[in-house]
Amino acid sequence: MAQGPAECPDRLLAQLRDLAGAVRERHFDELSRDTVICVGPERCYRSPMIPPIDAVELAAKLISCPSVTPARGEVFDVLEAALGPLGFAVQRWVLGEAPDGPTENLVAIRGSGSPHFGFAGHLDVVPAGEGWSGNPFEARIVDGRLIGRGANDMKSAVAAFVAAVSRLPNSGGTISLLITGDEEGYATYGTPRIIDWLNDRQIRPDMILIGEPTSVDRLGDTVKIGRRGSVNMWIEVPGVQGHVAYPHRATNPLPPMARVVAALDAVHLDEGNDRFPPSNLEFTSVTTPTAASNVIPGSATAQLNIRFNNLQRGEDLVRMVEEVAAREASGATVRARISGEAFLTPPGQLFDVIVQSIEEEAGITPELSTSGGTSDGRFLIALCPVVDFGLPNATMHKLDESAAVDDIQALSRIYERIVTKVMAA
Numbered sequence: 001m002a003q004g005p006a007e008c009p010d011r012l013l014a015q016l017r018d019l020a021g022a023v024r025e026r027h028f029d030e031l032s033r034d035t036v037i038c039v040g041p042e043r044c045y046r047s048p049m050i051p052p053i054d055a056v057e058l059a060a061k062l063i064s065c066p067s068v069t070p071a072r073g074e075v076f077d078v079l080e081a082a083l084g085p086l087g088f089a090v091q092r093w094v095l096g097e098a099p100d101g102p103t104e105n106l107v108a109i110r111g112s113g114s115p116h117f118g119f120a121g122h123l124d125v126v127p128a129g130e131g132w133s134g135n136p137f138e139a140r141i142v143d144g145r146l147i148g149r150g151a152n153d154m155k156s157a158v159a160a161f162v163a164a165v166s167r168l169p170n171s172g173g174t175i176s177l178l179i180t181g182d183e184e185g186y187a188t189y190g191t192p193r194i195i196d197w198l199n200d201r202q203i204r205p206d207m208i209l210i211g212e213p214t215s216v217d218r219l220g221d222t223v224k225i226g227r228r229g230s231v232n233m234w235i236e237v238p239g240v241q242g243h244v245a246y247p248h249r250a251t252n253p254l255p256p257m258a259r260v261v262a263a264l265d266a267v268h269l270d271e272g273n274d275r276f277p278p279s280n281l282e283f284t285s286v287t288t289p290t291a292a293s294n295v296i297p298g299s300a301t302a303q304l305n306i307r308f309n310n311l312q313r314g315e316d317l318v319r320m321v322e323e324v325a326a327r328e329a330s331g332a333t334v335r336a337r338i339s340g341e342a343f344l345t346p347p348g349q350l351f352d353v354i355v356q357s358i359e360e361e362a363g364i365t366p367e368l369s370t371s372g373g374t375s376d377g378r379f380l381i382a383l384c385p386v387v388d389f390g391l392p393n394a395t396m397h398k399l400d401e402s403a404a405v406d407d408i409q410a411l412s413r414i415y416e417r418i419v420t421k422v423m424a425a
């Protein structure tokens with residue numbers, strides 16, 4: 001490459017880094033630790049080992065970049081700076097406008113061919129809230145715990161994965177990171193757009209591990225192999241507003257709305273199965289535009305949510321509600337927002353290596369669960385098998401959110417084992 005035997009390889013590397021840093025799309029393959037750099041006709045140097053990344057240090061840096069959802073900018077700069085020297089080609093792009101955007105997404109890919117192991121996560125966080133014992137966006141360690149917004153959900157897991165990869169050789173197969181700035185919001189410009197980006201380029205991981213905090217009492221006790229689906233609906237029953245003393249001049253929407261509520265409450269959706277509890281419909285409110293005691297309201301709106309298992313599909317549930325509403329209340333209309341379909345990752349390789357790696361590192365066998373809230377797995381399952389596994393989640397979204405330093409390091413070692421096993425298979 002460069003001429004002259006006096007050229008210092010460290011300086012050359014620094015120059016190459018500067019050069020590479022100047023372009024938007026960065027390839028650092030020539031700097032990966034097992035690459036030979038030639039600095040003169042007869043002198044070749046193996047590039048110095050890039051020291052492994054410390055998961056806690058990187059987590060602290062990420063936490064110290066405020067990134068309330070939707071997130072972009074500095075926090076992604078920190079991640080990119082860590083990934084580049086490890087040989088990742090990093091792509092970043094910003095989408096959308098307020099209120100759901102602008103959101104940044106990052107895809108980092110190292111290597112080529114199969115197996116292709118994907119790690120998915122998010123760098124956005126929920127708002128800090130009032131009452132922290134210190135600055136929520138200044139990471140600090142107290143009594144062996146890293147404290148800061150995102151320490152638990154889920155900057156530490158992103159850092160743990162990057163640290164794991166920094167200890168692994170860049171040889172054979174593909175490793176990718178799919179990182180969004182919009183998981184805690186509506187995901188309008190988040191993971192679904194990452195999937196579009198991958199599909200456009202015909203890039204498809206063979207399996208994806210999401211680093212959401214899934215453990216409950218101790219690291220490794222719980223892995224999420226699926227999630228329930230969720231749909232919100234709003235039923236509106238029309239009426240004709242009028243004075244309660246002159247009911248013949250009005251049409252009260254509340255009696256038919258009551259029939260709709262009773263009929264839907266009586267619907268038995270399913271029995272559940274060996275992986276999921278029964279699907280459940282809950283009404284959360286019935287409102288009218290008027291609250292006066294002498295006015296028959298002109299309309300009534302009921303709000304409901306259904307958490308459903310993999311025996312149901314969101315659009316079928318919407319149709320069922322539409323049919324019941326139309327039967328019980330003429331003119332009723334239904335508006336729906338499906339947050340995500342239920343999914344279940346079938347047993348397979350990803351499953352097995354995660355369980356084995358946890359057993360080896362943490363000494364326990366994880367429970368395979370489908371409980372709890374939803375994750376971006378609801379989108380990513382369209383690509384390949386997906387499993388969520390990460391830190392104990394007791395402090396997620398809370399004041400003084402934290403993660404045990406030992407757990408972050410152990411999580412990184414578990415991720416390292418998982419990737420090593422997948423790549424060796």
Ligand SMILES: [Zn+2]
Nearest residue numbers: 153154183212
């Ligand atoms: Zn999360």
